[in-house]
Amino acid sequence: MRLLDPLAIAFLAAGSLAAQAPAAKPASKPKAAAAAPSATGPVKVASVEGITEYRLPDGLRVLLFPDPSKPTVTVNITYMVGSRFEGYGETGMAHLLEHLQFKGTKTRHDINGEMDKHGARSNASTWDDRTNYFETLPAADSNLAWAIDLEADRMVNSNIAQKDLNSEMTVVRNEFELGENDPFNILIERTLSTAYLWHNYGHSTIGARSDIESVPIGRLQAFYHLYYQPDNAVLMVAGRFDPEKALAMIAKRFARVPKPVRDAAHANILYPTYTVEPTQDGERAVTLRRVGDVQGVVALYHIPALSHPDYAAVDVLTSILGSQPSGRLYQALVVPKLASDAGAFNFGRKEPGSLIAYAQVRQEGSLDSARSALLHAIDSARTTAPTAQEVERAKTALLKNIDLLLNNSTQVGLAISEWQAAGDWRLLFVHRDRLKQVTPADVARVAAAYLKPSNATVGLFVPTPKPDRSEIPGPVDIAALVGAYKGDTALIAGERFDASPANIDQRLVLGALPNGMRTAVLPKVTRGGMVNGRVVLRYGTEESLANQYTAAAMTAAMLQRGTVALTRQEFNDSLDKLKASVRVSDAPGRVTISFQTVKGSVPAVLKLIGDMTRTPRFDAKEFDQAKQSTLADLEQEKSDPEALGSIEFERRIDPHPVGDVFYTPTVPEEIAWLNAVTLEQAKAFHAAFYGAQAGDLVLIGDLDPAQVKAIATAQFGDFTAKQPWKMLEHPYAAVPPSSASIETPDKANALYFSGLPVKMKDGDPEFAAAYLGNFILGGSESSRLWMRVREHDGLSYGIGSGFALRAQSDGGRWSVSAIYAPQNVAHLSSDVDEEIARVLKDGVTAAELATAKAGWLQRRAQSRANDSELATLIVLRREAGRTFDYDAKLEAQVQTVTVDQVNTALRAVIEPGKLITVKAGDFAKAAATTKN
Numbered sequence: 020m021r022l023l024d025p026l027a028i029a030f031l032a033a034g035s036l037a038a039q040a041p042a043a044k045p046a047s048k049p050k051a052a053a054a055a056p057s058a059t060g061p062v063k064v065a066s067v068e069g070i071t072e073y074r075l076p077d078g079l080r081v082l083l084f085p086d087p088s089k090p091t092v093t094v095n096i097t098y099m100v101g102s103r104f105e106g107y108g109e110t111g112m113a114h115l116l117e118h119l120q121f122k123g124t125k126t127r128h129d130i131n132g133e134m135d136k137h138g139a140r141s142n143a144s145t146w147d148d149r150t151n152y153f154e155t156l157p158a159a160d161s162n163l164a165w166a167i168d169l170e171a172d173r174m175v176n177s178n179i180a181q182k183d184l185n186s187e188m189t190v191v192r193n194e195f196e197l198g199e200n201d202p203f204n205i206l207i208e209r210t211l212s213t214a215y216l217w218h219n220y221g222h223s224t225i226g227a228r229s230d231i232e233s234v235p236i237g238r239l240q241a242f243y244h245l246y247y248q249p250d251n252a253v254l255m256v257a258g259r260f261d262p263e264k265a266l267a268m269i270a271k272r273f274a275r276v277p278k279p280v281r282d283a284a285h286a287n288i289l290y291p292t293y294t295v296e297p298t299q300d301g302e303r304a305v306t307l308r309r310v311g312d313v314q315g316v317v318a319l320y321h322i323p324a325l326s327h328p329d330y331a332a333v334d335v336l337t338s339i340l341g342s343q344p345s346g347r348l349y350q351a352l353v354v355p356k357l358a359s360d361a362g363a364f365n366f367g368r369k370e371p372g373s374l375i376a377y378a379q380v381r382q383e384g385s386l387d388s389a390r391s392a393l394l395h396a397i398d399s400a401r402t403t404a405p406t407a408q409e410v411e412r413a414k415t416a417l418l419k420n421i422d423l424l425l426n427n428s429t430q431v432g433l434a435i436s437e438w439q440a441a442g443d444w445r446l447l448f449v450h451r452d453r454l455k456q457v458t459p460a461d462v463a464r465v466a467a468a469y470l471k472p473s474n475a476t477v478g479l480f481v482p483t484p485k486p487d488r489s490e491i492p493g494p495v496d497i498a499a500l501v502g503a504y505k506g507d508t509a510l511i512a513g514e515r516f517d518a519s520p521a522n523i524d525q526r527l528v529l530g531a532l533p534n535g536m537r538t539a540v541l542p543k544v545t546r547g548g549m550v551n552g553r554v555v556l557r558y559g560t561e562e563s564l565a566n567q568y569t570a571a572a573m574t575a576a577m578l579q580r581g582t583v584a585l586t587r588q589e590f591n592d593s594l595d596k597l598k599a600s601v602r603v604s605d606a607p608g609r610v611t612i613s614f615q616t617v618k619g620s621v622p623a624v625l626k627l628i629g630d631m632t633r634t635p636r637f638d639a640k641e642f643d644q645a646k647q648s649t650l651a652d653l654e655q656e657k658s659d660p661e662a663l664g665s666i667e668f669e670r671r672i673d674p675h676p677v678g679d680v681f682y683t684p685t686v687p688e689e690i691a692w693l694n695a696v697t698l699e700q701a702k703a704f705h706a707a708f709y710g711a712q713a714g715d716l717v718l719i720g721d722l723d724p725a726q727v728k729a730i731a732t733a734q735f736g737d738f739t740a741k742q743p744w745k746m747l748e749h750p751y752a753a754v755p756p757s758s759a760s761i762e763t764p765d766k767a768n769a770l771y772f773s774g775l776p777v778k779m780k781d782g783d784p785e786f787a788a789a790y791l792g793n794f795i796l797g798g799s800e801s802s803r804l805w806m807r808v809r810e811h812d813g814l815s816y817g818i819g820s821g822f823a824l825r826a827q828s829d830g831g832r833w834s835v836s837a838i839y840a841p842q843n844v845a846h847l848s849s850d851v852d853e854e855i856a857r858v859l860k861d862g863v864t865a866a867e868l869a870t871a872k873a874g875w876l877q878r879r880a881q882s883r884a885n886d887s888e889l890a891t892l893i894v895l896r897r898e899a900g901r902t903f904d905y906d907a908k909l910e911a912q913v914q915t916v917t918v919d920q921v922n923t924a925l926r927a928v929i930e931p932g933k934l935i936t937v938k939a940g941d942f943a944k945a946a947a948t949t950k951n
Contacts, residue, residue, distance in 0.1 A: 061270050067445055067506035068425070070435075073266060077278040078250025081269055082435065082444060084257040086428035088513020088546045090884040092258035093429050094166040095153035096174075097436040099253075100246035102224040103147045103292055103370070111226015112234060112242050114145040115184075115191050119239070120152065122183040124176040130169070131810075132801040136870060137162050138877020145224050148369045149440035153433055157880055158259035164268055170254065171272040179243050181236045186813035188231060189840075194816040195225045196767035196840055200660065202311035207375065213305040214319045214373065214476035218296040220366075248279045251289060253439050257432030259515065296321070296371065298490055303476045310765035312654040313359070314380040316390045318397060318477040322374050322469050325367035325441040326495040331453035332461040333469065337365045337374055338413035339405050339462065340397070344644075345412065345588045351396035352378050353644055358389045359651035369441045371491045374469070381651050394477065401470045404463040414454055415595040421451045422598055423615065425510060426547035442497040448506045514544040518883040520903035520910075527893070527903075528724035532736040536711040539893050540724040548618035550720030551886040553894050554628055554735075557609045558708040559680075560745040564608060566678040569692040570704040574635075575605035576645045577701060578612070581636030582627075590627065599624045601631075607680045608747045610709075611894075615887070618721050622730050629734030632709060642698045650693055656686050660763040660770045661838075664939030667759055668772035671935045672832060674754060680747060710740025717893045719886045749830035751778035756932060761939040769841040769940025773851065774834025775933050781824040781831075782905070787912045788924035793820055794871040795863045796854065796925070797835060801870070803854050808837065814847045815839045826899035833928060841945035844938055855931055862922035872913055879910065 061073040061081065073081040101113050120143065121130050134141050134154065139162075143152040152170065156162040198204050208223050215221025225231075254273075256265050281288060299321060323329045341363030343349045352358035358378040366372040376397055380389045424430055438447040474489040516522075523541065530538040558564075564571070579601065581587040594601055599616035601624075612632070616624045656662035666683060675682040684692065716731050754776060763769075779786060790798075797804035797820025808818045818837035825831060839847045863871075882888045883906075896903060 061266055065445065067448055067504065069509035070444070072444070075249065075270060075273055077273060077276060079273050080253040081266065082253060082255040083262045083265060084255065084428055084432060085260060085262050086257060086512060086546055087259050087515045088544065089258040089428055090158050090516060090518050091155050091429065091881060092158045092163050092256065092260045093153055093155045093432045094163065094170060095151055095255045095257070095432050095436060096170045097149050097151040097253045097439055098246055099148070099251050099440065100150055101146050101148045101440070102222060102226070103219045104246065105219060105222070108230055109234065109238060109242065110222050110230045111191070111224070112230070112239060113150055114224055114226060115188070115231060115234065116179070116239060116243055117143045117145045117150050118187045118191055119179055119183055120173050120177055122180070122187065123178050124172050125178070127169070127172060129801065132870065133165070133169070135799050135801045135874035137165055138874060138881060139166070140881060146440065147220055147224065149436055151433070151436040155429060155881070157877055157884070160264065163256070163260055163265060167268050167272050171276055174247050174249065174252065175276055177243065179236070179240045184236055184239065186811060189813035190809055190816055192228065192231050193768065193814070193838060193840055195228055195231060197816060197838055198225060199767035202307065202309055203315050203379070205309070206307050206315050207317060209305045209307050210317050210319050210375070210476050211373070213303050214321065215296055217294050218370070219292070219294070220368065220370070220372065245289070249273060249276050250279065250281070253444070255432050255435055257428045292370070299474050301473050305476070310658055312382065312657045313651050314382065314384065314386045315377065316380070316386060316393055316477070317375055317377045318393060318475050320374045320469050320474050321489060321491055322365060322372055323492045324369060324371050324495065325450070326446055326497055326500065327492050328453065329465050329492065330367060331450060332457050332465040333365060333374060334367070334417060334454065335410060335413045335457050336400070336462050336466055337363050338417060339409045340376060340400060342413065342416065347396050347400060348376060348378065348393065352389060352392050353647070354640070356647065357384065357392050359647045361393070367441065379651055381647070381654060390477070397470055398472070400466045405459050407459055410457065410459045410462055412592055412595070414457060415592070417454055418451065419595050419598050423600065426549045428546060442495070443501050445501040445504050445506070449501060449504060510547040513546040516543050518880065518889070520907040523883065523903045530724070530728050532711070532732050534712040534736055534739050536714045536716060536731070536735050537897055538728055538731055539715070539717045539897060540722055540727050541719045541893070542722055542724065543719065544721045545886065548721060549886070550616050550618055550621055550718060550722065551890045552614045552719070553715065553717040553890045554612040554632070555609060555715040555894055556632060556709060556711055557713040557744055558710065558740055559608050559742055561680050561747055563742050564680040567704060568682070568684065569696040570700045572605060573642070573645065573696055573701045574704045575603055575610045576649070577635050577637055577642060578603050578610070578631045580641040580645065581638055582630040583634040583636055584630060586636070587638070587641055590631070593627060597623050601628065621718070621722060621727070625730050625734050633738055635705065637698060637702050639698055642701065646693055650690060653686055653690050653693065658763055658766065660761070660766050660768065660939035662686070663761050663763060664770040664772055664937050667761060667939070668935065668937040671757055671759070671937065672754060672774055672776060672834070681749065707742045708740055711735040711738040712740065713744040715894050715897055717890045719890055746827060749825060749828045751776060751829045751831070754935065756934055758936040759938070760942060761937070762941065762943055763939055764941055764944065766941050767840070769839055769844060769938065769942070771837040771839060771847060771938050772834065773934050773936040774832055775930065775935060777822065777824070777831040777833050777928055778829050779824055779831045779928070780829050781826050785924045785927065786824070787909060788916050788920040789928055790822060791868065791871050791875060791913065791916055792863060792921040792925040793822055793833065794875050795867045796820055796858050799874055803858060804835070804851065807854050808847060808850045812846065812850060814843050814850065826895070826901070841940035841942050842948065844940065844942060844945070852931070855929060859926055859929060863918060865918055868916070868918055868921060872916070876910055876913060879906065
């Protein structure tokens with residue numbers, strides 16, 4: 020069952036939600052200071068909980084966060100420029116510039132190729148107050164030096180050329196169109212633009228389409244030269260590295276970057292944004308009308324900046340309103356069936372931000388009733404003080420998230436960008452400390468101050484004799500706030516772990532429970548005592564699971580909605596107190612519980628997981644709410660090109676009769692099945708199929724394997740299903756070539772899928788050669804498809820190809836997918852067809868193969884270095900009856916693969932005449948526009 024989060028998808032599709040400020044003058048490149056850079060070395064500024072800040076003579080701020088437990092190192096550079104700084108006609112410029120930073124410098128002509136050679140996981144993002152770029156690489160001095168050199172180089176030497184803008188503009192426009200597909204995303208954009216009259220926080224970071232299409236290269240170059248300077252940036256290195264060496268590398272490389280002159284005699288002056296949003300003086304309203312399937316309502320309230328003392332209480336207030344299921348909005352709208360989903364979130368920014376409450380309503384529901392209930396629940400928060408329990412629950416959840424963040428140096432390195440953009444990286448710790456001090460009285464006070472009707476962007480204008488307005492506090496003296504801050508005790512560091520196949524096999528402690536459930540414990544000291552784990556329960560046979568699709572999905576959906584002993588809220592509260600995160604996913608014949616916690620909580624967390632799998636609550640109200648939420652998600656898919664295209668492609672490339680365990684239903688079928696399924700059917704499914712006798716338990720952390728086995732035996736050792744289990748086989752089956760075009764009116768973005776079944780297992784002799792061939796064709800960001808379709812022709816924000824193969828059966832597939840604008844359907848199809856034909860006719864080159872080998876092997880090494888991914892790999896290896904010697908042998912085989920073997924494998928697998936192709940988008944509108 021496809022359980023999509025519409026809110027998360029909305030924000031991901033949008034890229035970011037927005038900003039504005041004075042126009043960057045079309046200045047010349049900043050002059051270097053007359054004198055040579057100072058010989059004075061880095062100056063230590065502050066140190067908080069393992070993070071140390073230094074300042075270089077050119078103004079660059081450097082943060083070092085060593086974590087020897089990570090076999091990787093992350094380099095993140097944040098520039099204090101985002102959409103808040105864009106002038107008239109420049110919307111989207113910060114984000115467009117982010118894309119052009121990957122197009123090369125005077126001496127670097129293939130940044131993506133360099134990334135692949137170093138095994139880097141890289142990306143960049145733009146938000147209202149900042150733009151950041153990061154690379155996560157295998158820990159090595161050479162990799163660290165390369166990443167530092169890259170960021171120093173493109174800080175001032177990027178080409179920002181017209182030819183690159185010509186191609187990348189269409190890619191960014193495609194990203195813009197992707198966001199345009201989601202009505203809820205656009206509703207939030209419209210609400211923001213109505214709430215902010217003058218400030219750039221009311222503009223989408225992706226920008227206006229016309230600005231994206233028309234921005235002159237000169238303005239973009241001036242924007243780059245103005246803001247991309249060392250005194251406007253913060254460089255952070257996190258993970259396994261030598262701090263002294265790293266600091267020396269940074270100082271040496273950035274010493275070659277000229278220090279800009281910041282005075283009135285030159286054009287390169289960094290003006291602060293001085294536009295202040297006036298106090299809102301009455302309710303505002305906006306209505307969006309476009310194609311869609313689920314109604315929505317949002318209410319936005321202006322709140323103080325993240326650095327303001329009130330923000331911690333506002334954060335707690337947001338959680339009290341928006342958490343599920345205890346949140347006031349969920350209780351006021353979802354429980355009485357006025358909405359399928361409801362919640363709240365806030366944007367903490369450098370300048371005053373916003374709190375947004377929302378509800379989603381199915382077509383047959385009343386939007387007016389939901390709007391009234393939403394505003395009434397918010398207004399009640401102003402007049403009804405929160406209970407001590409509500410406040411404590413919210414604080415526990417918020418603090419848990421910060422604790423889990425601080426346990427992961429890679430994520431801290433990236434999250435610091437947001438706090439630095441808000442004024443200073445130490446605000447993360449200040450905010451944590453403030454959260455601990457929040458009282459019910461504090462929450463009641465900020466609710467009364469900021470949740471006023473006159474501060475809401477929802478409703479109608481109502482004349483009011485005595486306006487009651489929210490005065491938003493001004494800027495905070497951040498230097499005084501954080502100057503003497505020391506922070507809490509730094510977390511314990513983890514060990515330097517060798518993630519090689521041989522060491523993993525040596526460290527893994529394997530076992531089995533009395534009922535046959537397998538256990539695998541990898542003892543290792545992790546930062547902060549972090550533990551990652553998986554519980555996999557396999558059930559049923561192909562015959563017994565026939566016609567059980569919806570009952571199986573709803574049973575899995577009920578696992579986190581309470582146990583016999585605990586209500587859903589009590590279950591969630593227990594996880595928060597244990598600093599645990601649990602996620603349930605299901606697939607044909609299995610359910611997987613992924614979890615993350617800390618060492619001391621493992622026994623209690625395993626007890627909770629045991630209870631949720633053995634004795635789920637099956638509460639009737641929760642069951643109905645799960646159905647309503649899932650129905651709303653499915654109804655959104657009825658007009659979504661990605662959902663409709665992927666479903667149709669799946670039905671064609673892997674056809675099965677209705678009721679078969681592998682059958683892919685249409686959206687109407689799935690809705691009908693979901694409406695018909697009952698609570699009793701879910702209970703019966705659980706009673707018949709759930710058990711641990713064919714399951715796996717995997718734990719990675721500083722644990723005693725014997726103790727883990729004892730705990731696991733108590734929770735799962737006698738948990739046996741009534742129905743027998745047999746591994747589901749998925750043998751190869753040829754299908755005829757076909758094509759389909761699906762119309763999705765009023766959707767700006769389109770989806771492309773193409774592929775064919777492949778008769779291959781992931782252990783076959785030709786596997787390595789075929790995978791390397793695909794890596795070259797479409798498996799990386801320096802692949803032929805990526806370079807042709809995205810980099811050269813600018814047709815797609817994302818395109819790639821890949822194999823999906825199994826260990827136990829030969830029913831695999833190879834496929835290509837891409838997003839693009841509907842009017843480019845013919846061009847994109849032609850590009851894909853030509854690149855496939857070219858690789859089959861001419862083959863790959865020796866240079867391409869060498870690069871692919873290095874990149875693929877480093878990616879695999881990174882996967883093993885990530886505990887969450889490693890836990891999944893351990894499950895897969897045990898399921899296939901393998902050890903990690905399989906990985907060692909495969910990687911050794913990869914080193915010996917020849918060009919001829921790769922070309923032979925590709926030609927044997929990819930047959931253009933047998934492809935199945937599905938396209939979904941608003942092609943009719945695109946054709947009409949082209950014709951006119």
